[in-house]
Amino acid sequence: MSQSKDFNFESIQDVDSVINNLKTMSDGFKKGELIFKHGKDEIVLKPEGMINLQIKSKYKDGKSKLVIKFKWKKQVEKNRNALIINTCL
Amino acid sequence: MYQGLEENFKILVIEIKKQLIAVKDCLMEPENNSFSRVISLGNYIDNLKNIILKKAYFSIIIQKPEERDIMFIMSLNTITSNLERIGDLCENIARQTTYIEDKDNLQIVDFNKYFFEIFDSSDLIVKGFIDTNTNKAIKICRSELIIDRFYKEDFAILLEKMKVGGHNTRDFLALYTIIRYLERIGDALQNIGEAILSAAAGTRLKIYEYTVLQDSLNSDEDRIFIEDIGVETKSGCRVERIKKNSKVENQNNILFKEGKKEKLKREDENLQIWSNFFPELVPKTFGYIEKEDKASLLLQYIEADNFQQLSISEDSKTIRESLSRIIFCLNEIWNKTKIEKEAKTDFIEQLKSRIEDIVIFHPELNIEDNSIGKIRSPSFNELLEKCKDIEQNLFCPFSVLVHGDLNTDNILYDKHTRKIYFVDLYRSCYSDYVQDTAVFLVSNFRTPIFEDPIRSRLTDIIIEFLYSIKEFAKSNGDYLFEIRLSIGVARNLTTSTRFVHNKNFAKEMFLRSNYLFSKISNLKKSDFKSFVFPERILIL
Numbered sequence: 001m002s003q004s005k006d007f008n009f010e011s012i013q014d015v016d017s018v019i020n021n022l023k024t025m026s027d028g029f030k031k032g033e034l035i036f037k038h039g040k041d042e043i044v045l046k047p048e049g050m051i052n053l054q055i056k057s058k059y060k061d062g063k064s065k066l067v068i069k070f071k072w073k074k075q076v077e078k079n080r081n082a083l084i085i086n087t088c089l
Numbered sequence: 090m091y092q093g094l095e096e097n098f099k100i101l102v103i104e105i106k107k108q109l110i111a112v113k114d115c116l117m118e119p120e121n122n123s124f125s126r127v128i129s130l131g132n133y134i135d136n137l138k139n140i141i142l143k144k145a146y147f148s149i150i151i152q153k154p155e156e157r158d159i160m161f162i163m164s165l166n167t168i169t170s171n172l173e174r175i176g177d178l179c180e181n182i183a184r185q186t187t188y189i190e191d192k193d194n195l196q197i198v199d200f201n202k203y204f205f206e207i208f209d210s211s212d213l214i215v216k217g218f219i220d221t222n223t224n225k226a227i228k229i230c231r232s233e234l235i236i237d238r239f240y241k242e243d244f245a246i247l248l249e250k251m252k253v254g255g256h257n258t259r260d261f262l263a264l265y266t267i268i269r270y271l272e273r274i275g276d277a278l279q280n281i282g283e284a285i286l287s288a289a290a291g292t293r294l295k296i297y298e299y300t301v302l303q304d305s306l307n308s309d310e311d312r313i314f315i316e317d318i319g320v321e322t323k324s325g326c327r328v329e330r331i332k333k334n335s336k337v338e339n340q341n342n343i344l345f346k347e348g349k350k351e352k353l354k355r356e357d358e359n360l361q362i363w364s365n366f367f368p369e370l371v372p373k374t375f376g377y378i379e380k381e382d383k384a385s386l387l388l389q390y391i392e393a394d395n396f397q398q399l400s401i402s403e404d405s406k407t408i409r410e411s412l413s414r415i416i417f418c419l420n421e422i423w424n425k426t427k428i429e430k431e432a433k434t435d436f437i438e439q440l441k442s443r444i445e446d447i448v449i450f451h452p453e454l455n456i457e458d459n460s461i462g463k464i465r466s467p468s469f470n471e472l473l474e475k476c477k478d479i480e481q482n483l484f485c486p487f488s489v490l491v492h493g494d495l496n497t498d499n500i501l502y503d504k505h506t507r508k509i510y511f512v513d514l515y516r517s518c519y520s521d522y523v524q525d526t527a528v529f530l531v532s533n534f535r536t537p538i539f540e541d542p543i544r545s546r547l548t549d550i551i552i553e554f555l556y557s558i559k560e561f562a563k564s565n566g567d568y569l570f571e572i573r574l575s576i577g578v579a580r581n582l583t584t585s586t587r588f589v590h591n592k593n594f595a596k597e598m599f600l601r602s603n604y605l606f607s608k609i610s611n612l613k614k615s616d617f618k619s620f621v622f623p624e625r626i627l628i629l
Contacts, residue, residue, distance in 0.1 A: 009459045010596070011466060012604040024462035039457035039468075 005043040007036035049075045094144045095219065098165070101137045102215050104130060105172050105179075109207060112179040116200045116267070119192045127183035134176040141169050161221075164288035168218060171277040171284070178270045178277070185263045185270070194260040197250065198243050203271045206232045206239075210278050217282075221289040230282030236275030243268045343375060344388040353377070353384040356515035360388075363514060366426060366490065370418065371511055391510050397497035400550060401536060401543050411502040412550055414509045415529075416557045423522050423561065426490035432521040433484050434573060436580035437477040443584050444469070450587050454599050467610070469603065475610035480576055482614065483569050485521040493517040495525040496532040523570065526558045527577030534627045535585045537594060544629055551627045571622040572609065578626065579605035601626050 013021070028034035034045040052071040058064065108130040114123040145162045152158070189195060210232040217225030244265070251261055346353060354377075363371040372389040399411055448454060456469035467475075492499065493516025501510040533547050533554075562570035582602035586595040605626060612620060 008455075009461070009466070010455070010600065011459075012600040020464055021461055024464050028462050035460070035462060037458070037460035037465075038455075039459075 005041075007038055007041075007043045009036070009038065046074075047072060049073065092144065094141065094148065094165075097137060097141050097144065098169070098218070099215055101134065101141060101169065101172055102211065104134050104137060105175055106208070106211055108134065108176055108179045109204065109211070112182050113200065113204045115183045115186045116195055119186060119189075119195060124183045124187060127179055131176050131180045134173055138169050138173045142166060161288045164218070164284040167284035167287075168214070168281045171280045172214075174277045175274050178274050182267050182270045185267050188263045189260045191257055191260055194257065194264065197246070198264055198268060200267075200271075203236060203239055203268075203274075206235050207271075207274055207278070210282075214281060214285075217285045218288065221285065223286055223289045226282045226285035226289065228282075229285070230279050233275040233279035233282075236272060236278075240268050240272040240275075344372070344390045346386040346388060347383065350379050350382050350384040352515045353386045354379070356513070357384075357386055359514040359517040362490070363511070363517065367418075367422065370422075370509065371514065391501050391503070391512070393501040393503040393508075393510060395498045396500040396502060397532070397536065399502060400497060400533065400547060401538055405546065407502075407504055408546065408550065410504070410507065411509070412553060414502065414507065415500060416554065418509050419522075419525070419558075420561060423489040426519070427565075428488050428519065430488045430519070431484045431486060432488040432519070434480065434521050434524060434577065436527075436576045437473050437480050440580045440583055441470075441473055441477075443587070444473075447583060447586055451592065451595050451599070453592060454586070454596065466607070469606075472603070472606040472610050476576060476579075476606050479572075479609060479612065479617075483573050483576075483617070485523065485569070485573065486567055487565065488519040489522050491517060491520045491522060491525045493520075493524065495528045497529065497536075498532075521573065522558075522561075523573045523577045526554075527574060527581050529554060530627055531578055531581035531585055534582075534629070535589060535594075535598065537589065537591055539594075539629060548628050552624065555622075555624060555627075568618045572612070572617050572620040574622045575605050575609055575620065578602075578622070579609070597629075 025034060028045075029047050032046055032048065034047065036043045036045070047070065049072055052069075054067075054069040054071070056065075056067040056069075058066075108127055111123045111127045111130060114121050115127065145165050149159070149162060186195070210229045213225040213229050216222060217229060247261055247265055247268075250256055251258070346356075357374060357377045360371055360374050364373070372391055375387040375389070377386050378384065396411060396415065400408055444456075448456065458468040458471065459466045492511055492514060494513055495511075499511065499513045501512060502508070503510070530551055533550050536543075536547055538544060538547070559570070579602045582598045582605070586598050589595040589598065605623070608623070609620075
């Protein structure tokens with residue numbers, strides 16, 4: 001069964017507050033845990049393994065846009081004995 | 090009128106009269122057994138009504154009527170339906186007479202007086218409607234008052250007799266029901282009279298509104314013309330323009346406002362106050378009248394554009410001129426009405442009382458608290474509580490007469506005479522001038538045009554206005570102006586989302602308001618005076 005949790009937060013901030021938010025997220029990556037809360041709902045993300053990082057930026061007619069996107073998959077523990085290949089013919 | 094419609098209408102009125110005669114017979118001469126006659130007439134009346142309405146709708150489709158003709162047909166519909174209602178009430182009365190065991194009890198009530206009045210009125214219906222004769226219409230309406238009086242008197246008599254006892258209760262209940270039905274016939278007559286007035290005036294009109302107009306305009310003329318000027322008010326008032334003579338343009342043009350008594354009474358009182366100080370700045374009042382919880386106000390009709398229209402359509406020269414006039418007038422008003430009394434605002438309380446409506450209108454707005462790691466953004470309510478405490482410590486060192494709802498559509502500018510007018514003054518009072526400043530600024534900001542050159546023109550208006558008011562604050566020693574303005578702007582940004590249908594723009598306004606509130610909520614008392622209103626919040 002698929003489990004889906006969303007966190008969607010939009011705000012207007014000045015540069016100092018943006019820096020604080022980025023620092024908090026950077027700390028989360030260091031600790032291996034990013035916690036987001038919205039009202040009573042909580043979502044915890046655990047960055048691990050290979051992370052896809054995508055950065056998009058745009059400037060047009062005085063308007064700027066910067067999108068930073070991280071994507072990763074939960075690492076599945078592999079059992080080395082799970083697959084036995086018999087090489088003896 | 091459409092093929093034979095007039096004839097059908099006349100026959101309907103005659104049939105109703107026949108039924109009234111039959112029902113009168115049931116009451117006054119019960120031995121004649123007129124009951125079955127009343128019932129059989131009823132069926133014919135129902136058919137006639139359907140024929141009339143069908144023809145009326147056909148005439149709309151076939152004849153491409155003008156607006157006035159449509160009002161005429163709407164009135165015909167109302168009259169016909171109310172005539173049929175009278176017919177139904179006659180049947181009900183006739184039925185009640187069959188329940189009366191002792192027919193002598195019918196003499197307790199003098200039914201003659203009711204029928205005298207009803208016949209008198211119904212004689213006026215055909216002529217009144219076909220000639221749109223308002224005098225006849227008023228007479229029809231007034232019979233409701235007379236019948237109402239009869240009903241009250243007879244009700245008291247019946248009650249008195251029942252208290253004494255010894256009478257047939259069943260008969261008395263039937264008698265009571267009969268006078269109640271007669272009273273309802275009076276109501277139906279009033280509806281008919283009002284429908285004739287509406288046909289004459291070209292708009293939906295109630296009898297008391299019509300008499301207000303006649304009295305206030307001192308009109309001996311038979312007709313008053315009313316024109317729908319397509320004004321939509323946010324306060325739920327109905328606004329129309331009246332011409333005493335439809336053939337002469339711009340003569341005696343008057344604005345007729347109808348709405349809740351509480352609001353219009355306050356507007357009338359405020360207009361008196363304003364006209365004492367600045368007679369040229371507000372419309373003249375010609376009349377005010379109340380009825381129950383409603384009121385009507387007659388005002389001078391000002392032929393001018395509102396500032397909102399100007400700011401998005403006119404050349405920059407006119408905008409500059411009108412904006413200078415607005416700023417000049419506000420300075421003059423505030424200087425002239427200034428009193429040495431501290432003024433406090435209650436922006437946060439006003440906002441809290443509206444927040445439910447806002448969320449209903451824009452459920453997508455995020456008002457809950459949010460956290461990203463250790464950084465927590467409080468919920469909107471938490472922010473408001475914090476800012477409320479701060480607002481309670483703020484004050485303006487003086488009070489001035491404020492407009493109370495200084496939206497750009499409440500300021501009119503006549504570019505020929507270069508005169509400014511303030512309208513919709515029902516919220517006006519002595520208060521903090523920040524109230525008008527914040528409303529005016531947000532009103533420009535929320536204009537839903539995002540492209541240049543109009544958007545940059547709106548920004549210019551905002552900045553020029555803001556700086557001139559800052560100047561006023563400074564020269565009047567108002568050191569807490571900027572923090573109060575911030576709360577006022579934040580409050581108006583959120584409450585205005587109710588008038589913004591563009592979801593993205595509403596969200597943008599809400600986020601900007603949230604930003605301001607979170608800035609203010611973090612302030613210490615020692616920061617209040619040095620706080621600077623972040624003007625970029627009003628620049629898109």
